[in-house]
Amino acid sequence: MNAILNFFKPDFLKQKRGVHPPEHKAESTQLPIAKLAMPQKLVLPLRQHIGNMPKILVSVGEHVLKGQLLATPECTVSAAIHAPTSGTILSIADEIIPHPSGLPDKCITLIPDGKDQWANLTMIDWRNAPKEALIASLCTSGIVGLGGATFPTHIKLRSSGKSNIQTLVINAAECEPYITCDDMLMREHAEEIVQGIEIAQYLLGAEKSVIGIEDNKSIAQQAMQAALTGKPISIVTVPTLYPSGDARQLIHLVSGIEIPHDKRATEMGVQVFNVATVRALYRHFTFGEPAINRVVTVTGNVAQPQNFEVLFGTPLTALTQATGGAKPDTTHYIMGGPMMGFDLPTPEVPITKATNCIIAASPHLFAPPPPAMPCIRCARCAEACPIQLQPQELYWFAKSDAFEKARDYKLFDCIECGVCTYVCPSNIPLVQYFRYAKSEVIAADKAKEAADLARERNEFRLARIEREKQERAQKHAERALGTKAEAAKAASAKTDAANEAPTTEAPINSATDEAAKAAKQAAIAAAIERAKAAKAAADATGLAPKNTAPANPAVQQEIAEIDARRKNVGLANTNEAPMTADAEKQAKIAAAIARAKAAKAEAEAAKQAQNLELKE
Amino acid sequence: MNRSPYISDAPSVSMIMLKVLLALVPGIFAYAWIYGGGILVTIALATLTALAAEAALLKIRQRPIKPHLMDLSAVVTAWLLALALPPLAPWWLIVVGTLFAIVIAKQLYGGLGYNPFNPAMVGYAVLLISFPLIMTKWSAPLILAQTKLSFLDQLYFIFNQVLPNDIKVDAITSATPLDYLKTHLKLNQTLSEISQAPIFGVYGAKGGEVVTGAYLLGGLYLIQQRIIGWHLPTAFLGALSAIALVFYVANPEHFASPLFHLTSGASLLCAFFIITDPVSGPTTPRGKLYFAAGVGVLTYLIRVYGGYPDGVAFAVLIMNMCVPLIDAHTQPRVFGHEK
Numbered sequence: 001m002n003a004i005l006n007f008f009k010p011d012f013l014k015q016k017r018g019v020h021p022p023e024h025k026a027e028s029t030q031l032p033i034a035k036l037a038m039p040q041k042l043v044l045p046l047r048q049h050i051g052n053m054p055k056i057l058v059s060v061g062e063h064v065l066k067g068q069l070l071a072t073p074e075c076t077v078s079a080a081i082h083a084p085t086s087g088t089i090l091s092i093a094d095e096i097i098p099h100p101s102g103l104p105d106k107c108i109t110l111i112p113d114g115k116d117q118w119a120n121l122t123m124i125d126w127r128n129a130p131k132e133a134l135i136a137s138l139c140t141s142g143i144v145g146l147g148g149a150t151f152p153t154h155i156k157l158r159s160s161g162k163s164n165i166q167t168l169v170i171n172a173a174e175c176e177p178y179i180t181c182d183d184m185l186m187r188e189h190a191e192e193i194v195q196g197i198e199i200a201q202y203l204l205g206a207e208k209s210v211i212g213i214e215d216n217k218s219i220a221q222q223a224m225q226a227a228l229t230g231k232p233i234s235i236v237t238v239p240t241l242y243p244s245g246d247a248r249q250l251i252h253l254v255s256g257i258e259i260p261h262d263k264r265a266t267e268m269g270v271q272v273f274n275v276a277t278v279r280a281l282y283r284h285f286t287f288g289e290p291a292i293n294r295v296v297t298v299t300g301n302v303a304q305p306q307n308f309e310v311l312f313g314t315p316l317t318a319l320t321q322a323t324g325g326a327k328p329d330t331t332h333y334i335m336g337g338p339m340m341g342f343d344l345p346t347p348e349v350p351i352t353k354a355t356n357c358i359i360a361a362s363p364h365l366f367a368p369p370p371p372a373m374p375c376i377r378c379a380r381c382a383e384a385c386p387i388q389l390q391p392q393e394l395y396w397f398a399k400s401d402a403f404e405k406a407r408d409y410k411l412f413d414c415i416e417c418g419v420c421t422y423v424c425p426s427n428i429p430l431v432q433y434f435r436y437a438k439s440e441v442i443a444a445d446k447a448k449e450a451a452d453l454a455r456e457r458n459e460f461r462l463a464r465i466e467r468e469k470q471e472r473a474q475k476h477a478e479r480a481l482g483t484k485a486e487a488a489k490a491a492s493a494k495t496d497a498a499n500e501a502p503t504t505e506a507p508i509n510s511a512t513d514e515a516a517k518a519a520k521q522a523a524i525a526a527a528i529e530r531a532k533a534a535k536a537a538a539d540a541t542g543l544a545p546k547n548t549a550p551a552n553p554a555v556q557q558e559i560a561e562i563d564a565r566r567k568n569v570g571l572a573n574t575n576e577a578p579m580t581a582d583a584e585k586q587a588k589i590a591a592a593i594a595r596a597k598a599a600k601a602e603a604e605a606a607k608q609a610q611n612l613e614l615k616e
Numbered sequence: 617m618n619r620s621p622y623i624s625d626a627p628s629v630s631m632i633m634l635k636v637l638l639a640l641v642p643g644i645f646a647y648a649w650i651y652g653g654g655i656l657v658t659i660a661l662a663t664l665t666a667l668a669a670e671a672a673l674l675k676i677r678q679r680p681i682k683p684h685l686m687d688l689s690a691v692v693t694a695w696l697l698a699l700a701l702p703p704l705a706p707w708w709l710i711v712v713g714t715l716f717a718i719v720i721a722k723q724l725y726g727g728l729g730y731n732p733f734n735p736a737m738v739g740y741a742v743l744l745i746s747f748p749l750i751m752t753k754w755s756a757p758l759i760l761a762q763t764k765l766s767f768l769d770q771l772y773f774i775f776n777q778v779l780p781n782d783i784k785v786d787a788i789t790s791a792t793p794l795d796y797l798k799t800h801l802k803l804n805q806t807l808s809e810i811s812q813a814p815i816f817g818v819y820g821a822k823g824g825e826v827v828t829g830a831y832l833l834g835g836l837y838l839i840q841q842r843i844i845g846w847h848l849p850t851a852f853l854g855a856l857s858a859i860a861l862v863f864y865v866a867n868p869e870h871f872a873s874p875l876f877h878l879t880s881g882a883s884l885l886c887a888f889f890i891i892t893d894p895v896s897g898p899t900t901p902r903g904k905l906y907f908a909a910g911v912g913v914l915t916y917l918i919r920v921y922g923g924y925p926d927g928v929a930f931a932v933l934i935m936n937m938c939v940p941l942i943d944a945h946t947q948p949r950v951f952g953h954e955k
Binding site for chain 1: 618619620621622623624625626627628629631632683687689727728729730894895897899900943947948949950951952953954
């Protein structure tokens with residue numbers, strides 16, 4: 001129905017998802033990419049990527065060469081850190097890193113010696129080397145996704161073995177306002193990017209490569225087109241509409257494939273790489289260069305916005321100085337674009353692999369939003385949402401802590417692009433509400449998972465104890481039955497031999513009696529077992545007396561009574577057999593007691609172990 | 617800290633409301649031209665009452681007064697109610713209706729953004745039920761009235777309900793076409809006979825058609841300004857026309873034409889200004905279609921079979937009740953999800 005409606009809808013009625021904020025890209029594209037002067041020191045956070053912290057290979061005071069491996073990846077999802085220049089390791093300590101939390105993390109501080117002396121680099125002829133060798137080389141290249149997600153690149157390329165990638169999408173959309181590092185990179189290094197694309201396509205075994213580029217970068221597109229001449233790689237121009245650079249959005253725009261919410265792009269045969277990342281691939285294989293620098297846009301409230309090739313670890317202050325300094329009314333710095341970026345805790349933070357753009361902020365540029373008004377349900381947010389969520393409903397749920405409802409309304413499909421907040425007439429910080437709701441749901445899920453696990457473990461333990469108890473009781477019962485029957489058989493055989501049965505009924509009587517007695521014995525054994533278990537449980541709580549051995553008077557009395565009864569039915573004359581039976585019985589009881597004791601000890605040990613577990 | 621996005625591009629709530637008011641101006645001018653300047657008094661009185669009530673309630677509820685008075689939502693409610701009332705309605709009727717709309721229907725539910733019912737329509741419905749006689753007595757358009765009242769006469773009449781010496785009330789009032797149609801159909805007259813009455817214009821009410829046209833103009837301005845979407849007006853007018861057409865084709869001597877229904881009563885005011893209230897309406901595109909179509913059908917049924925000449929207010933209120941249900945069942949497909 002909707003499809004039919006949509007077909008007949010004239011273009012101007014079709015809903016345009018996303019927004020087109022003022023671009024502010026012209027400011028930083030006036031000058032070419034400049035190389036930044038060598039800073040006084042370089043601070044290299046060990047965690048510049050998604051995943052595990054790499055293992056440090058150097059020590060304080062050590063002299064290192066440019067491109068030397070400083071930290072090697074631990075586990076699969078991790079990336080290496082290299083020395084961006086030659087110099088001496090000053091310290092390995094916690095420093096403030098560029099992260100929204102403003103918290104410090106482990107960093108290697110390097111004092112450059114000014115010689116910028118390269119370590120020995122190994123180039124690889126990627127066309128003629130086995131893929132395994134290429135991937136292995138990438139593992140220690142330190143290359144991560146330079147679009148901002150910083151996912152280690154060797155993992156994305158290695159996945160080619162498992163999933164069948166048909167399409168390689170190159171993300172050149174750069175949809176956020178202000179940011180121009182990819183734009184400038186394409187203008188100046190289109191050749192390197194194209195060769196990088198060929199490498200990535202080869203490694204993935206993809207059938208085709210498509211470059212998705214927004215239609216506001218015509219110079220970059222021309223440069224790319226020129227570099228692509230004669231190559232089977234196509235460019236798809238997408239409308240300038242934030243957030244078309246989001247991976248799933250871009251895939252949809254360039255290939256028409258809508259990645260299901262619960263699947264990865266690779267499962268649908270699509271892999272996405274940023275232009276800067278493929279260029280890094282090219283430089284790695286052709287020159288042996290590891291990831292030691294990147295292009296960063298410095299713009300906003302600075303004298304001359306520009307793009308710089310910056311060594312990782314360069315302090316932000318060195319970068320802003322190169323632009324002629326931030327203007328006096330600069331209040332703080334934003335890392336990333338104005339839609340998804342975040343406030344840097346201090347201007348002292350280093351540039352990392354994730355830093356694509358630094359914006360000097362002033363109240364003039366980014367006026368603080370007016371106080372929020374109530375939501376009037378105008379649904380502008382819903383019209384603009386690229387995921388077609390209903391932010392006005394999600395807001396309502398998030399505000400009233402109805403997180404389950406928020407989840408039903410696909411809260412977790414939100415990509416936090418900020419479009420809803422951007423268009424909200426009531427100035428409601430919707431994205432913040434969604435971030436909050438997500439973190440609450442995740443925390444609640446974790447707590448529930450932990451509680452479920454603990455409960456499951458306890459239930460399992462109780463079931464096991466119960467089962468063991470029953471098994472033990474059954475075993476005893478069976479054994480008791482078996483010996484009793486044997487004894488009875490022996491006894492009746494003797495009786496038969498000693499005298500002819502006084503009556504025909506007698507043997508039958510005695511046999512039934514024997515059986516009854518055996519059953520009784522079994523019952524006794526079970527009773528003892530139960531008593532022992534109860535005692536063990538009581539002992540565990542520390543209430544019961546310690547000694548359990550002479551718990552038998554009652555039982556023994558019962559046995560005596562049984563014996564007396566046996567005598568009464570005329571088996572008294574054959575003393576021997578009952579005696580043997582009695583002895584056996586006694587031995588068995590003793591054994592049962594011993595077993596029960598052992599069980600008690602075991603139960604106690606288990607209890608203690610569990611207590612410990614709970615405490616943990 | 618993550619406070620992004622740092623930029624925003626949205627008209628403020630005040631700006632949205634201001635544009636709605638602006639879009640009403642042609643309608644008000646047409647109204648004043650057809651029925652006399654009394655409407656300006658009605659609007660002024662309703663506005664003052666609304667702002668005073670809003671301020672008082674905000675103070676009692678300990679909410680910031682200035683930003684909420686500045687959002688102009690109370691003024692929009694006042695204007696819509698004023699335009700829905702009969703011309704020359706007595707001052708107390710205006711005040712009571714406005715108070716009910718602002719105090720009960722809006723502020724007691726939590727103020728802007730929280731009212732489940734359209735405040736102006738609640739105010740109107742309360743007045744219609746409580747004072748049916750006054751509410752259905754419309755002053756005749758000036759072109760039809762035997763005696764024309766001056767602006768000062770109208771002003772005096774609104775506050776004192778007294779006419780200049782030699783004028784009788786009947787001389788300045790007449791039934792509305794919707795009302796006239798209803799009563800005369802009961803007298804077994806055919807439509808062609810009924811429409812001979814002087815109060816009928818080309819399609820609907822004589823004079824009233826002009827006001828309707830002015831509302832259409834304002835409505836198109838709102839769509840052009842992207843203050844309202846096309847879904848609600850289109851679905852409402854479409855549904856109203858469609859159901860009217862079915863009945864009209866079946867029996868043209870008993871059921872008025874779709875054009876009559878579109879140009880009579882509050883149809884156009886409803887299409888562009890009343891059902892487009894975002895707070896009490898649905899938010900999903902499909903939901904908007906269902907909601908507006910529901911209002912259209914109910915309006916027609918109440919007009920033809922109900923006890924009141926026009927059905928817009930009740931139709932809107934009934935559909936307001938269905939909004940949570942409509943929204944819940946018309947959620948659009950989320951990107952990457954199956955329907």
